Amino acid sequence: MYPRAFHYHRAGSLKEAVAMLSQLGEGAKLLAGGQSLIPLMKLRFANPSHLVDLNFISDTSYIKVDKDTLRFGALTRHAEIETSAPAATIPILHDCAAGIADVQVRNRGTIGGSLAEADPSGDWATVLSTLTVEVRCLGTNGERAVSLTDFINDAYTTALAPDELVSEVSVKIPPKESGGAYLAFKRSAPVYPTASAAVQLTMDGDSCKEAAIALGCVGLTAIRAKDAEAALRGGPITAKKILAATDAARTAADPQSDMRGSADYKRTLVGALVKRAIEIAVRRARGEHVEVGHIYA
Amino acid sequence: MPESVANIPIQLKVNGKSHSRTVEPRKLLVELLREDLDLTGTHVGCDTTYCGACTVLMNGAAVKSCTMFAVQADGAEILTVEGLEKDGELHPIQKAFGDSYGLQCGYCTPGLMLSALQLLSQNKKPSDKEMRKAIAGNTCRCTGYQNILKAIQLAAQNMKGA
Numbered sequence: 182m183y184p185r186a187f188h189y190h191r192a193g194s195l196k197e198a199v200a201m202l203s204q205l206g207e208g209a210k211l212l213a214g215g216q217s218l219i220p221l222m223k224l225r226f227a228n229p230s231h232l233v234d235l236n237f238i239s240d241t242s243y244i245k246v247d248k249d250t251l252r253f254g255a256l257t258r259h260a261e262i263e264t265s266a267p268a269a270t271i272p273i274l275h276d277c278a279a280g281i282a283d284v285q286v287r288n289r290g291t292i293g294g295s296l297a298e299a300d301p302s303g304d305w306a307t308v309l310s311t312l313t314v315e316v317r318c319l320g321t322n323g324e325r326a327v328s329l330t331d332f333i334n335d336a337y338t339t340a341l342a343p344d345e346l347v348s349e350v351s352v353k354i355p356p357k358e359s360g361g362a363y364l365a366f367k368r369s370a371p372v373y374p375t376a377s378a379a380v381q382l383t384m385d386g387d388s389c390k391e392a393a394i395a396l397g398c399v400g401l402t403a404i405r406a407k408d409a410e411a412a413l414r415g416g417p418i419t420a421k422k423i424l425a426a427t428d429a430a431r432t433a434a435d436p437q438s439d440m441r442g443s444a445d446y447k448r449t450l451v452g453a454l455v456k457r458a459i460e461i462a463v464r465r466a467r468g469e470h471v472e473v474g475h476i477y478a
Numbered sequence: 479m480p481e482s483v484a485n486i487p488i489q490l491k492v493n494g495k496s497h498s499r500t501v502e503p504r505k506l507l508v509e510l511l512r513e514d515l516d517l518t519g520t521h522v523g524c525d526t527t528y529c530g531a532c533t534v535l536m537n538g539a540a541v542k543s544c545t546m547f548a549v550q551a552d553g554a555e556i557l558t559v560e561g562l563e564k565d566g567e568l569h570p571i572q573k574a575f576g577d578s579y580g581l582q583c584g585y586c587t588p589g590l591m592l593s594a595l596q597l598l599s600q601n602k603k604p605s606d607k608e609m610r611k612a613i614a615g616n617t618c619r620c621t622g623y624q625n626i627l628k629a630i631q632l633a634a635q636n637m638k639g640a
Binding site for chain 2: 182183184185186187188189191212215216219220222223224232234236237260282283284285286288289369370371372474
């Protein structure tokens, strides 16, 4: 299958890419990892008349520890995050990077591309919703930092201006007594998850100080399940509280019936994922090493 | 839609041999390999980034060549199934797939062998779980995967010290 014909432009720097975007106008799209864009173009769901290739720019793929933040270059590949020691110190990031699609896709796909696409079924937006994250956006008028909450507005819709691109994603390193987990349920490796759940808990001894719970693939964007978080906050995390949080998460989900499953099925599934993710997050917050992977049907 | 699109000159190494071509931007890497370079061992299965039949190594990393434009491989080193054998001698992975009956119809085999090669070049003694994870992006509809896993394990043993 061939996409519609397009003009190809190779950017030598992010600044040049911004200039190209502003000069080429609305028909221009950025090519990062291409693992979503190229299939969409081949199916002719996306028909850009210009592609600006970011892959030949050096120094856009990095993972840097900067005081209390981890900074990811926009073109850092999922596979690089999967094998990164600094990223492994935040287990929920490793869960995500190691679970996206398959080896081939992880070798190409990028964290910046995933956020900029804002696919409701994308993994990164769900996981990063549970952390404090800033997306740096570079445009003709310079660079600005946008919190992830303000960055993703709707399905496939972000705060990026037409001449802006994602240059960096910075993640605040959670405190020591914090632990998280990300679980996605997939029919097979290369497909998008049917539902997913990200949980990040910060404990104070046995007491739950902070809870962040995000649900993926069950709404137009990742959904923060605020009532579920409230159910866990304050005091020890008991089986009863986990049940209450799971119920609240199911209520917060807003799934659509599609080929991956009915809305009811997804609601039940996301509850089960939240329950498991809470249990793993609690253990990790205690400093236990727990290995998790995406769950296949 | 653009009326006329400028073709782009590229240079790449495929199986150790340098090639210069001028390609239309929308040409996929797999089509460059199959149609322009006559390397038809790389297969097109689903053409939608699912099945992995088109897997090749780009600078040592497994990629789906149906989900890359040829222009993106400019300056890269590509390894296809045709580049596995050396001096008429099959690669240990190829031998192991034969010896373990790791294929039936053979359509997925080139892609699987290249995914196996990326794994074994990074991990000399992969566990069962690691092998399964490494080939999760390669669909086989014949074997049920058991003999493929045996083949990768056998290849790992035979490649020790290689």
